[in-house]
Amino acid sequence: MVLHNVKTDEKHQAVIEKVVEEDFKHIKKNKARFDSFNWNKFKGQEVYKLRLADSQDILGLMCLIDYPPENGMKALEINLLEVSSENRGQGKKWSGIAGCLIAFACRESFKRGYEGWVFLIPKSELVEHYTKAYGFIHVPLTTTHRPAGFMELETASARALIKRYQV
DSSP states (O other): OEEEETTTOOEEEEEEEEOOHHHHHHHHHTTTTSOSSOGGGGTTSEEEEEEETTOOOEEEEEEEEEEOGGGTOOEEEEEEEEEOGGGSSTTOSEEOHHHHHHHHHHHHHHHTTSTTOEEEOOOGGGHHHHHHHHOOEEEOOSSSSOTTOEEEEOHHHHHHHHHHHTO
């Protein structure tokens, strides 16, 4: 997969891999870069990091929850997704971090036999962004404690993201 350097217009290879114990220490030490969540709470869960292929610097994090068929679903939930603070908004250095992580979740869904089905519970201000940027479908729910409902990617959209981000 490839990230785009917004300032130099260069493209760089990136990798996604499981977070290990040392990574959690690094994330905690540099908590200003990943300030939206306490990632230490997710030790022992399925947490992935995105970094440039030639660097150990973590640029994005994602926690997945697996809902296998025996639980009555067959889907992956993107429980948390965070891009490092310097790569958010107008002044960011690298673009494509969140897209690569979401595409990775889609690929994992196919590998597990879930036909690319991925869902997330959005912050209400991100519903439109996830729809436009990644093709998520918003399913509003008023009968839950989450008024924003959930957002899902179906098979065709998941395949398109994998192809787009070359995961």
